[in-house]
Amino acid sequence: MPSDPQIEHSDQAVDALDARLLLLLTDEPRLGVLECSRRLGVARGTVQARLDRLVARGVLTGFPPALDLAAMGYGLTAFAVLEIAQGRRHEVSQGLAAINEVCEVHATTGPGDLFARVVARSNADLQRVIDSIVDVPGVQRLSTSIALSTPVPPRVRPLLERVT
Numbered sequence: 001m002p003s004d005p006q007i008e009h010s011d012q013a014v015d016a017l018d019a020r021l022l023l024l025l026t027d028e029p030r031l032g033v034l035e036c037s038r039r040l041g042v043a044r045g046t047v048q049a050r051l052d053r054l055v056a057r058g059v060l061t062g063f064p065p066a067l068d069l070a071a072m073g074y075g076l077t078a079f080a081v082l083e084i085a086q087g088r089r090h091e092v093s094q095g096l097a098a099i100n101e102v103c104e105v106h107a108t109t110g111p112g113d114l115f116a117r118v119v120a121r122s123n124a125d126l127q128r129v130i131d132s133i134v135d136v137p138g139v140q141r142l143s144t145s146i147a148l149s150t151p152v153p154p155r156v157r158p159l160l161e162r163v164t
Contacts, residue, residue, distance in 0.1 A: 013059055017042070019163035021050055022060070026157060029063050074101070074119035076126055077147040080133060081112035088138035089113065095136035101129045112143070 014022065024036055033051070037044040054060035084092045089107060096102045096116060105116045120126035134142055
């Protein structure tokens with residue numbers, strides 16, 4: 001696939017070899033450096049140097065296992081839009097981070113200030129999680145939507161394939 005000239009620049013975060021390496025690790029995160037080098041047809045030192053550079057530049061942030069939260073008992077996913085008191089984002093974010101069922105939080109534009117993904121075991125458990133969020137100092141209003149399905153799960157593959 002031809003690359004987009006608008007995204008090409010000399011300090012490109014990921015080049016074609018980086019993208020191939022990241023695709024390989026996306027598909028098989030347990031591969032070692034030696035096996036990656038064999039499959040990519042490059043020296044082991046090249047793979048290690050690329051990984052080190054990707055980590056140092058903040059592109060590669062870790063190798064967490066992919067978990068099915070429903071299989072762990074958290075079958076309900078909801079998204080919450082939070083309106084917070086002016087100037088309290090840091091404090092509210094710390095309070096949200098202390099709630100185990102809050103999986104991620106993003107500062108946003110639009111009608112709300114923060115957007116959070118939360119999980120729960122049931123509707124009653126979701127109510128408990130919502131109550132915990134509302135109790136965080138600085139949270140003024142909360143609106144939630146329950147996810148019914150995930151037609152497009154989190155992904156990076158198309159972005160990496162665009163570079164290769």
